[in-house]
Amino acid sequence: MNIHPSRPKMTNIRRYRLPGNPVFITAVCHQRDPILAPDAEKERLLAVMREVKTEMPFKMLAYVILSDHFHWLIHPEGDADFSRIMQSVKLRFSRRYKLHHGITGNLALWQRRFWDHMIRDEGDLRRHLDYIHYNPAKHGYVAEPAGYRWSSFSAYLAKGHYPQAWAASSAPENIACLNLE
Numbered sequence: 001m002n003i004h005p006s007r008p009k010m011t012n013i014r015r016y017r018l019p020g021n022p023v024f025i026t027a028v029c030h031q032r033d034p035i036l037a038p039d040a041e042k043e044r045l046l047a048v049m050r051e052v053k054t055e056m057p058f059k060m061l062a063y064v065i066l067s068d069h070f071h072w073l074i075h076p077e078g079d080a081d082f083s084r085i086m087q088s089v090k091l092r093f094s095r096r097y098k099l100h101h102g103i104t105g106n107l108a109l110w111q112r113r114f115w116d117h118m119i120r121d122e123g124d125l126r127r128h129l130d131y132i133h134y135n136p137a138k139h140g141y142v143a144e145p146a147g148y149r150w151s152s153f154s155a156y157l158a159k160g161h162y163p164q165a166w167a168a169s170s171a172p173e174n175i176a177c178l179n180l181e
Contacts, residue, residue, distance in 0.1 A: 021075075021118050021119055021120075022059075022061055022073055022074065022075040022118075022119040022125060023073070023074060023075075023076065023082045023116050023117065023118055023119065024071070024072070024073050024116065024117040024119060024128045024131075024132075025071070025072045025073070025074065025082065025086060025114055025115065025116050026069060026070070026071050026072075026114060026115040026116075026181065027069060027070055027072070027086065027089075027090065027110060027111070027114040027115075028068065028069040028110070028111045028114075028181075029068045029069060029109060029110060029111070030108040030109055030110055030111055032068045032069075033068060033109075034067035034068045035067075035068070035097070035109055036065055036066065036067050036068065036069075036070065037067040037068075039149075039150075041097070042065045042150045044093060044096055044097065044100070045065055045070065045089075045093055046063075046065070046150075048089055048092045048093045048096065049063070049072075049089055051092070052085060052088045052089050052092065055088075056076075056080045056081075056084060056085050056088065057076070057077040057078050057080050058074045058075060058076045058077055058080050058082070058085060059074065059075040059077065060072070060073075060074055060152075061073040061074060061075055061129070061152075062128075062129050062132045062133065062152045062156070063132065063151065063152050064132045064133065064135045064136060064148070064150065064151040064152070064153075065150040065151075066135065066136065066139060066141065066150075069181065071131070071132045071135060072132075073119075073125075073128055073129065073132060082116065086114055090109075090110045090114075093109070094107065094109045094110070097109060126174065127174050127175055127178060128178075129156070130167075130172045130174055130175050131175045131178050132151070132152070133145050133151060133152070133153040133156065133162070133166075133167075134167050134171055134172060134175060135151075136148035136150075136151060137167060137171075138171065143168070144165070144166075144167060144168040144169075145166065145167050146164075146165075146166075146168070
């Protein structure tokens with residue numbers, strides 16, 4: 001594992017917030033280190049997400065956690081700010097990771113920034129849901145999305161939002177032009 005000390009903070013980037021709109025987020029581990037590969041780390045990240053949700057109101061619409069990054073679709077509520085939500089998730093996960101592994105001092109687990117996209121309409125929402133749910137197959141973790149445990153796909157499948165063999169033989173056409181890594 002290639003984990004490096006933290007570096008100085010960069011200047012703030014401008015993020016646009018549209019109250020009432022969901023936001024798609026991609027967060028990548030520092031230098032693509034596979035720190036999220038163990039199931040215990042994926043579970044730790046999900047636990048942190050759920051904990052932050054109790055303090056900063058948002059709906060968790062969809063997620064997928066892979067070895068070196070995660071995609072998340074959330075809908076902030078009230079005056080909740082998705083940048084603060086992400087900051088809290090990344091900081092809390094880092095603290096718990098360090099505590100669990102007995103690491104002291106500075107440690108960079110995440111790339112300093114994350115990528116976000118404000119969802120514009122129902123078609124955009126559908127594309128990003130499909131992108132999240134197809135991602136484990138795209139990266140070769142599984143042959144089809146239903147075979148991946150660390151995703152919200154099974155919940156959507158159970159509610160009838162996807163047919164049973166969705167994307168089992170090929171990527172959905174509506175996400176062919178998306179590359180949100």
